[in-house]
Amino acid sequence: MYPVPTSLSPSRVESFLSCPMAFRFASIEKLPEPPSVHTTRGSLVHRALEILFMLEPGARSHDAAFSSLDSAIHEYRSDPDFTDLGLTLDQAEVFWGEARDLVRGYLAMEDPQTIREIGLEIRLEAAVGDLTLRGIIDRLELDDAGELIVTDYKTGRAPGPKYVQSAFNGVHFYSFLCQAVFGRRPAKIRLMYLKTGEIIEATTSEQSVRAITTRTTAVWKALEKACVTGDFRPKTGPFCGNCSFKAWCPAFGGDPALAAAEAPRALATVSPA
Structure with a gap:
């Protein structure tokens, strides 16, 4: 019913898990969204x-x-x-x-002045079966021992204790890409929350890297099934109020079939002249 994506990034994985319906609108139908x-x-x-x-x-x-x-x-x-x-x-x-x-x-x-960066905004990709995993690393650096460190800048607030692990999903994804492309697994991943001044760090392992391929493959299979069946179900939550596609979401009485025609017109009416 819909073409199955051949590549995934950390943001697209999280987008599909957060709300398959919003993923369909943004990544499958590629409907326009206003910037935030x-x-x-x-x-x-x-x-x-x-x-x-x-x-x-x-x-x-x-x-x-x-x-x-x-x-x-x-x-x-x-x-x-x-x-x-x-x-x-x-x-x-x-x-x-x-x-x-x-x-x-x-x-x-x-x-x-003390940072030994070796790459900025690095675009990496690696194959996992027929799927290509892609990502952009904010900063890749070396520590004093010559080990790789992945640093990811965050401009929102740091997550609460029960959400810390999920915050690392994307950066562990980058650890997998580093190992696949460079043959070296980063020793550590760092999330720098610039708004609150907090730094959250985690070490990587073979197990954490393998978990990324397992998780991503499972997400891709679920995504493939949704594309074949057309069954992209909405998942309501606290961010629905800010969703660009809420007007066409069946969870709020909308018709997804109208989104392709109406979304571009809706965006044109709110964009500045």
Whole structure:
């Protein structure tokens, strides 16, 4: 009924598990979605830190970090992910200010001059049977012992204790990719929550890497079945209120068959002229 995807990323795996119906709209039918302030701000800060780490270690001062943010802001001022937010001048100033707070939060967490990065925004892919796994690593570095460390920047709040393990699912995914592509498993994965200043770390193992292939294969089989049968069931939860596709979700009285025709028109009516 629908074409079966031949590749998966950490975000797509989590998207399917969170709500198969929303996954169908976004990743199978590829319906347009308006940008969000949270996502765009996160991308902006990621870009600022990428620019910062392009400098030689000794040049990564606090002033350089904010200069890097200014460069990223210059890029984003004309980017549709920002312009389509339709912010007023006052709202835009708040948006830029929040990005500065996140960069300031990062600088309070570590000294960028001490980081031995070997890759930034690295795109990796590896085959698992007929499926291709893809991912982008924010930062890959070496520790003092020469071991690989995967660092992932987060611009939201750190998860509560019972959600910490699930927060690592995507980064363990990157551990698998490192082992498949480089032949080396990272010794550690780090989640840096820039908003709250928290760092959550976990060590990796052969078992954790194998678990990724097992989990991803199971998700892909479930996804394949949904594509063949057309049975993408909605899963309601606390994030439904922010879902771009709520109007067409059967859990809220919508008709999924109308989404392909109506979603582009709905987006056009809310996008700034």
